[in-house]
Amino acid sequence: xxxxxxxxxxxxxxxxxxxxxxxxxxxxxxxxxxxxxxxxxxxxxxxxxxxxxxxxxxxxxxxxxxxxxxxxxxxxxxxxxxxxxxxxxxxxxxxxxxxxxxxxxxxxxxxxxxxxxxxxxxxxxxxxxxxxxxxxxxxxxxxxxxxxxxxxxxxxxxxxxxxxxxxxxxxxxxxxxx
Amino acid sequence: xxxxxxxxxxxxxxxxxxxxxxxxxxxxxxxxxxxxxxxxxxxxxxxxxxxxxxxxxxxxxxxxxxxxxxxxxxxxxxxxxxxxxxxxxxxxxxxxxxxxxxxxxxxxxxxxxxxxxxxxxxxxxxxxxxxxxxxxxxxxxxxxxxxxxxxxxxxxxxxxxxxxxxxxxxxxxxxxxxxxxxxxxxxxxxxxxxxxxxxxxxx
Numbered sequence: 562x563x564x565x566x567x568x569x570x571x572x573x574x575x576x577x578x579x580x581x582x583x584x585x586x587x588x589x590x591x592x593x594x595x596x597x598x599x600x601x602x603x604x605x606x607x608x609x610x611x612x613x614x615x616x617x618x619x620x621x622x623x624x625x626x627x628x629x630x631x632x633x634x635x636x637x638x639x640x641x642x643x644x645x646x647x648x649x650x651x652x653x654x655x656x657x658x659x660x661x662x663x664x665x666x667x668x669x670x671x672x673x674x675x676x677x678x679x680x681x682x683x684x685x686x687x688x689x690x691x692x693x694x695x696x697x698x699x700x701x702x703x704x705x706x707x708x709x710x711x712x713x714x715x716x717x718x719x720x721x722x723x724x725x726x727x728x729x730x731x732x733x734x735x736x737x738x739x
Numbered sequence: 740x741x742x743x744x745x746x747x748x749x750x751x752x753x754x755x756x757x758x759x760x761x762x763x764x765x766x767x768x769x770x771x772x773x774x775x776x777x778x779x780x781x782x783x784x785x786x787x788x789x790x791x792x793x794x795x796x797x798x799x800x801x802x803x804x805x806x807x808x809x810x811x812x813x814x815x816x817x818x819x820x821x822x823x824x825x826x827x828x829x830x831x832x833x834x835x836x837x838x839x840x841x842x843x844x845x846x847x848x849x850x851x852x853x854x855x856x857x858x859x860x861x862x863x864x865x866x867x868x869x870x871x872x873x874x875x876x877x878x879x880x881x882x883x884x885x886x887x888x889x890x891x892x893x894x895x896x897x898x899x900x901x902x903x904x905x906x907x908x909x910x911x912x913x914x915x916x917x918x919x920x921x922x923x924x925x926x927x928x929x930x931x932x933x934x935x936x937x938x939x940x941x942x
Contacts, residue, residue, distance in 0.1 A: 588754030595761035602768035611784065613793040613905060613933035621925045640914070696914040702803070703785040703910035705917070706934055710787040 614709065619721070630691055634683060636675050637693045638668070639725065640700035640708060641733045650675055653728060660736055663707050672715045692720040697733045779846055779870050780804045785910040786939035793935060797900045799890050800935070801883075801920050802846055804909035807872030808883060808920060809848035812890045812902075818842040820893035821886070828885060831855060848872040851882055875919055884923050891927070904932040 632652045639647045639658070647658040648671055661667045672692070679690045692712060696705050712720050782804045795813065802809040812818055819838045826833050829851045833841070837858050848870040849857045860868060875883040887904070894902035904924060908917050924932055 588758045592754050592758050592761050595765050599765050599768055602772055606772045611793045611935045612789050612938050613791050614787055614789040614936050615933050618925060618930045620930050622928050698915055700914040702908040702912040702914055702917050705914050706785040706787055706936060
């Protein structure tokens with residue numbers, strides 16, 4: 562007990578002693594405070610840890626043959642400015658690109674729908690969709706991370722980050738996204 | 740007949756042991772909490788749904804923001820070794836004192852020509868110093884290329900591990916600047932690296 566013996570050891574002599582106050586302290590408030598701080602530190606340490614998105618890129622130092630890819634299975638996503646993007650399926654220039662935005666109803670829906678469509682119209686086993694991500698000069702890093710995240714969420718098996726071509730830059734410019 | 744009276748016990752509980760435990764835990768958490776290091780560049784990382792944690796050891800971080808590039812590598816022993824190797828490469832010698840100062844420096848973005856001067860600044864002056872960022876270009880001899888290269892060598896020789904790389908980019912940074920860093924990494928056949936993000940739920 563956090564208490565000291567203050568009884569004073571019986572009556573002795575005739576001196577009148579003033580009664581000593583108990584030294585017992587109420588520790589409840591102190592414990593409350595300690596636990597509050599503990600909670601704070603637990604929260605602060607786990608929340609502050611940054612997350613890492615692992616990315617694996619093709620080896621550029623080794624020049625190997627690229628696999629031929631049917632263009633009807635590719636979906637190209639162009640990242641533009643103002644958090645907007647354009648996407649089209651197939652060869653560039655043949656189909657008009659759709660201007661879309663990020664998020665659940667935007668690119669995610671498009672990715673899922675196109676993936677299903679391509680899988681339905683092509684014969685297996687290699688009938689998965691290939692997504693090419695091309696970031697324009699005015700694209701923000703946030704958009705790029707968002708796009709990779711969306712690809713992860715939708716579970717697209719095969720995708721790559723490719724340099725943008727001048728024709729595609731012109732397309733973005735035409736749609737005021739550059 | 741009189742009832743037997745049960746003596747009422749006091750409701751006060753002895754808090755001493757609880758207090759001891761609480762403070763013990765508090766001390767533990769304070770000591771293990773990693774102090775937030777002050778970055779010379781405030782970076783607002785983009786949000787993503789990845790839940791993978793960022794490793795603490797054998798990792799080098801390249802911070803990109805406001806068009807500038809900053810570099811940091813974990814571990815004081817590795818930092819010392821990297822500085823020595825970089826000094827050799829650029830014809831500079833650093834005293835043991837300067838190496839010690841450099842080893843506790845978190846993130847920096849100073850060109851090699853000004854590094855010696857920067858290391859010798861005190862805490863206050865360092866805060867006021869506007870760091871211009873590390874020079875980068877498309878050749879195999881830019882300063883960023885060499886920092887990355889020397890860190891990999893130092894980590895492999897001291898810890899016998901392959902150094903991991905992480906890019907901490909500002910959400911509003913334009914992609915071409917980040918692309919420059921990615922190109923430098925890919926030139927050294929570092930094809931696996933992480934992008935640092937903050938957590939968001941997949942709505």
